[in-house]
Amino acid sequence: MKLFSLTAHEILDLLKAKKVKAEDVVSSVKERIDSVETRVHAYARVFETREIASEGNENLFPIPIAVKDNICIKDNETTCASKILKGFKPPYDATVIAKLKGAGAVFTGNANMDEFAFGSSCETSCFGPTRNPWDLERVPGGSSGGSAAAVAADETIWAIGSDTGGSIRQPAALCGVVGLKPTYGLVSRYGLIAFASSLDQIGPITKDVRDSALLLNIIGGYDENDSTSVDTPAKDYTKSLISDIKGIKIGIPKEYFIEGIDPEVGLSVKAAIEQLRSLGAIVKEVSLPHTEYAVATYYITATAEASSNLARFDGVQYGLRSIPKEQRKNPIVDMYEETRNQGFGLEAKRRIMLGTYALSSGYYDAYYLRALKVRTLIKQDLDKVFGDFDAIVTPTSPTTAFKIGERMDDPVSMYLSDIYTIPANLSGIPAISIPCGFSKNNLPIGLQIMAKAFNEEMIFKIAYTYEQNTGWHKKRAGI
């Protein structure tokens, strides 16, 4: 058994029993990166030095971890996979990084991502695409595609990503790993470079459900540096890892099994739902009538917020500065406009412009304000179901991993990859994706479980019960 193929909790057991040393684990993962990274390209940058500060301290987690390239690590280049942040070295640690450092984490590198998390395939990265470890011709999903691919290819033990419309769960599904988007406000976003502030959330990408709970224990909790952080009592999520879902009420939204879903995904997810029923859950069909408006609502609100958040990249304080050779408007405006022309890729430009349009005079009411109102309807749909049900179970993504290049020329078809994951962001609730089977051509399929805000325990309980009774998570990408 190679150490790099283990989960964090398996490694912690070995460390406690003094059967391995942290440095053995770290060098095993390094060797693995050296042997597969040129094919997978999961990382924006791999760290050369890996400090192990925790040797001998049993309370620490000296586990190798990959960090998405939009989460600030002090004095380490952090770029959101964008040319506009080339050379940017944050002068502070994100709160999740400070917590991980406190827990003895060993950082393997910055995971690749779609530029500024704008994408569902990892193809918009300025570093070039990440490849899916299950099939190198296919995308790993996105935007946290590098984090998910690194975990699936055993190039790290676990990883953190961020999720604005599905950016943790969709790549986790496409790479056959476990990805959790926690409740909005549970994990501090201080030091996460913002995309859409009312939606963004940091979360774990891991090889199994126990690791997801362990990593959430480390990164979760109140932070006064994030004004959207919610002051809730600390929980030990591993206590929810009980294989028993008897009597738990699960709703299955009928609107999630209609047009556009790959039949193999539909069959796998339906089989998983039957399994949950046979394990004792009470499963009933429910309705989320505004589902078909979720993607449109999201692309207005998220791009509007992004256009505002990304206004800070103007060449003045950090990152790229580019000045055109000839004067166009006036010297400073020319600098702003040329810096942003050179620094942003095509999808970033598309989204900033869409958001600007939706917020502009004459269109604000018709687009932005209307989308905020439809967001209310989508949230009300979910609240209503959660009045009677403990959880909602759905597919994570309508398809398995698609081919690199396949959707790059059609933004709308790319956006529809997030159709099942977006409602959890719009309503702030937690949701997980866990493996629930494979297609005929051996591509992973993900099952999404959503619960009420701050009820991650329910998600972990259902996910753990399903995982322990099926074992899909044990199948590894044969790279």
Added chain:
Amino acid sequence: MISEKDVKYVASLSRIHLNEEEAKPLAKDLEKILNYVAKLQKLDVKQIAPTSHVLPLNNVFREDIVRPSLTQEETLNMTVDKMNGSFKVPKVIE
């Protein structure tokens, strides 16, 4: 519906200089996306309050006490051009 002129106007609001070859495909893309999001117009939302934020939080304040923050030097370390403790930029006024 979306002309190249519209795209250039929105680009200038967004402070992005577009190369000529980018404007045309972007006009097409934006039109496609706007056609897709037009489905929101079908819903009656007159009586619905907007949700800009999902948490029941507002006006999060802390005690007004001075704490250490980034120094001027740390802040200026990140820029490509600085002078006399300030960010240096091209001329603002002709």
